[in-house]
Amino acid sequence: MTEENAQIVVHGVSQVYRPPAGREVLALSDVSLEVQGREFIALLGPSGCGKSTLLYLIGGFLPTQQGSIRVDGKPVSGPGPDRGIVFQDFALFPWKTVRANVLYGLERMDLSRHERERRAQSFIDMVGLGGFEDSYPSQLSGGMKQRAAIARTLAIDPTILLMDEPFGALDSQTRRLMQSELLSIWQRTPKTVIFVTHDVQEAVFLAGRVAVMSARPGCIKAIVETQFDKADPHLLKSPDFVNKVDEIWNLVRDEAIVAQTARHP
Amino acid sequence: MARRDNGVTTPEQPPGGRSAGLRMVRQTLRTAAYGLPVVALLIAWETFARSGAVTMFILPPASAVAERIWADAAAGDLWRNILTTMYRAFSGFLLGSLIGVAIGIGISRNALARWFFDPIISIGFPMPKVAFLPVIILWLGVFDVSKIAMVTIEVLFPVVTATVIGLQGVNRSVIWSARNLGASQRQLLWHVMIPAAFPQIFTGIQVALPIALIVAVFTEMAMGGYGLGASMMSASRLADSRGVFAGIVAIALVGYCVVKLMGLLRRRVLIWHAEAVMPSTV
Numbered sequence: 001m002t003e004e005n006a007q008i009v010v011h012g013v014s015q016v017y018r019p020p021a022g023r024e025v026l027a028l029s030d031v032s033l034e035v036q037g038r039e040f041i042a043l044l045g046p047s048g049c050g051k052s053t054l055l056y057l058i059g060g061f062l063p064t065q066q067g068s069i070r071v072d073g074k075p076v077s078g079p080g081p082d083r084g085i086v087f088q089d090f091a092l093f094p095w096k097t098v099r100a101n102v103l104y105g106l107e108r109m110d111l112s113r114h115e116r117e118r119r120a121q122s123f124i125d126m127v128g129l130g131g132f133e134d135s136y137p138s139q140l141s142g143g144m145k146q147r148a149a150i151a152r153t154l155a156i157d158p159t160i161l162l163m164d165e166p167f168g169a170l171d172s173q174t175r176r177l178m179q180s181e182l183l184s185i186w187q188r189t190p191k192t193v194i195f196v197t198h199d200v201q202e203a204v205f206l207a208g209r210v211a212v213m214s215a216r217p218g219c220i221k222a223i224v225e226t227q228f229d230k231a232d233p234h235l236l237k238s239p240d241f242v243n244k245v246d247e248i249w250n251l252v253r254d255e256a257i258v259a260q261t262a263r264h265p
Numbered sequence: 266m267a268r269r270d271n272g273v274t275t276p277e278q279p280p281g282g283r284s285a286g287l288r289m290v291r292q293t294l295r296t297a298a299y300g301l302p303v304v305a306l307l308i309a310w311e312t313f314a315r316s317g318a319v320t321m322f323i324l325p326p327a328s329a330v331a332e333r334i335w336a337d338a339a340a341g342d343l344w345r346n347i348l349t350t351m352y353r354a355f356s357g358f359l360l361g362s363l364i365g366v367a368i369g370i371g372i373s374r375n376a377l378a379r380w381f382f383d384p385i386i387s388i389g390f391p392m393p394k395v396a397f398l399p400v401i402i403l404w405l406g407v408f409d410v411s412k413i414a415m416v417t418i419e420v421l422f423p424v425v426t427a428t429v430i431g432l433q434g435v436n437r438s439v440i441w442s443a444r445n446l447g448a449s450q451r452q453l454l455w456h457v458m459i460p461a462a463f464p465q466i467f468t469g470i471q472v473a474l475p476i477a478l479i480v481a482v483f484t485e486m487a488m489g490g491y492g493l494g495a496s497m498m499s500a501s502r503l504a505d506s507r508g509v510f511a512g513i514v515a516i517a518l519v520g521y522c523v524v525k526l527m528g529l530l531r532r533r534v535l536i537w538h539a540e541a542v543m544p545s546t547v
Contacts, residue, residue: 009428046541056441059441061441061445063442078444079441079444079445080445081445081447083445084445085441085442085445087438087441087442088438089436089438091436091438091439091441091442092439093439093442093443093457093460094461094537094538095460095461095537095538097537104443104446104448104456105445105446105447106446108446108448108452110373110449136536136537138537138538139536145273149442152442152446153379153445156446181368258382
């Protein structure tokens with residue numbers, strides 16, 4: 001892995017999932033992937049294909065069983081503030097207010113109190129939660145919870161943003177809104193984003209490249225370029241975009257069918 | 266219960282500010298309806314006791330018992346007994362809760378502690394710990410220490426179990442988020458695991474509270490030495506049936522107040538929790 005200047009290099013990663021009961025499952029099989037700095041890449045695949053597992057491995061939350069993962073040239077050995085993560089279930093601290101949630105990561109950094117407060121406020125404002133600083137997560141809607149979680153993660157200023165189906169629990173209107181806002185945030189604070197989803201349109205709309213994963217055991221089936229003018233308000237209806245969604249959907253469909261039949265033999 | 270539900274879902278509830286007075290009347294009625302079964306029970310008791318079917322010795326009328334409680338309160342005996350019982354119950358309750366949470370944390374974080382305590386808790390939980398009372402008396406005597414020890418032991422089990430279950434149930438994503446944000450292992454425990462498990466832990470503590478009262482009264486009955494339980498037993502020995510019933514009513518009132526206060530405390534402490542807005546009956 002002496003090669004190139006990719007920020008994240010996943011090389012030959014295989015992962016066996018051992019459930020507390022039942023047979024063990026090969027979740028990932030010989031996955032290799034390179035992600036450039038400041039790239040927005042989507043991991044797309046049917047549920048259970050191991051795309052989240054791959055994300056957790058890059059995040060250092062699970063130990064790599066086979067193969068190697070390097071971030072900025074260094075092998076991943078655990079979670080770090082250089083790789084912020086956002087989960088589908090928001091994973092906020094429900095006993096803390098929005099402000100205290102955002103402050104939590106900042107309190108573990110070497111910052112003055114004033115600077116912490118300032119940064120927390122600026123990220124709360126960035127995700128549009130101004131006025132809800134003192135609300136508890138239980139008082140917020142799903143979309144607002146995810147905004148708070150994104151602010152909390154962005155506040156520690158990670159160079160890489162790992163997003164695990166972040167909008168999967170939101171209704172379709174909120175999801176559309178959040179997608180646009182994520183793009184605008186990404187354009188303002190350039191970060192490398194790895195975005196796990198099983199929504200083809202979401203992947204094509206957000207990412208510059210889409211890595212299509214096969215059904216279990218997961219491996220990268222294809223990587224498709226999806227560069228579009230994201231500022232175009234009619235993008236979702238443009239023929240190029242529709243064709244691209246179609247092309248990728250065809251790739252995913254076979255895998256989704258395999259995944260379906262694997263679950264219901 | 267059905268009455269309360271009817272009150273809540275009344276369809277002809279008029280909208281607007283003018284109904285404020287009406288709503289207050291409804292609220293009062295609802296509260297009154299809630300206490301109605303107890304009032305009915307008291308009336309039934311009074312009527313039955315005065316019907317001549319039983320003697321005043323077998324069942325003194327509610328009014329006579331109320332008079333007795335009033336007299337005991339005026340004389341100061343009632344307060345001394347309540348304070349004595351509460352001191353024992355609460356000492357054991359606090360001690361048992363603290364030790365219980367500590368053991369629970371140990372079990373869920375340390376393999377050795379889990380290996381040691383897990384089977385003991387499993388065997389001990391369903392077992393009536395008051396069976397150890399004779400041993401406790403032999404070891405610790407018949408005074409406060411043995412009573413508090415007995416309460417502590419009984420309180421321990423539900424608190425340990427609730428703590429273990431609560432800590433096990435903390436979402437993986439919450440733990441991972443905290444680690445991602447830079448929490449150390451120690452911070453993970455104190456900043457994340459315990460607060461996240463706190464609603465569960467608090468439930469265990471709430472379950473333990475009436476147990477503490479029950480055991481305190483029971484040990485007083487068995488060992489004597491003031492307190493509500495002891496005073497009832499001595500009243501019984503003196504064939505003072507009003508005194509016995511006065512004790513029962515006093516215990517019921519004390520228990521009700523203490524459990525209600527605990528419910529209020531929960532709503533105050535767990536203000537962030539979604540359930541905090543929901544009324545609790547227990």
